[in-house]
Amino acid sequence: MIYIEIFLAFFLPGILGYGGGPASIPLIEHEVVHRYGWMSVDEFGEALALGNALPGPIATKMAGYVGFEQAGILGASVGVFATVAPSLVLMIALLSLLYKFRESPKVKRMTNVVRPTIAVLLGLLAYRFFGSSIELSGWLQTTAIVAISFLLLEKWKVHPAFVIAGALLYGAFFLGR
Secondary structure (H helix, E strand, O other): OHHHHHHHHHHHHHHHHOOOOHHHHHHHHHHHHHHHHOOOOOHHHHHHHHHOOOOOOHHHHHHHHHHHHHHHHHHHHHHHHHHHHHHHHHHHHHHHHHHHOOOOHHHHHHHHHHHHHHHHHHHHHHHHHHHHHOOOOOOHHHHHHHHHHHHHHHHHOOOOOHHHHHHHHHHHHOOOO
């Protein structure tokens, strides 16, 4: 039964997550945290941060990690397959159709409508992580990490992987429980 749950937990976001990994992260979070209760919001946030520091698509890394935590190597395999299966099936079935209508104004309008929706979903996810961070770490540390991360990313153009790694190290040394 666990393999079916793992498959569904990552297959559904793969189908509904139009826009790639960033669009499917809130959907994966809903399945993993709220529906099946395999992780807390904090654990999901830590796994997401670690996954973002590694190369490759985030959805498949999350599927592999969660699948492995729940059911070992076979669970990881099921999770990764469930993540790529919707794209694989759609690419095979619709490749010629998508190629034919790639310049269609309707397709372009649909993409322009979906982008703000993805931004709102990611904003809500960040808001929940921020609230959880304030509860666990307090205003001072959360604000300091956000401000320093912003400066590193925007002013000094430090690669995001280094910022994430630095925040993980800070959390491990100063916030570890």
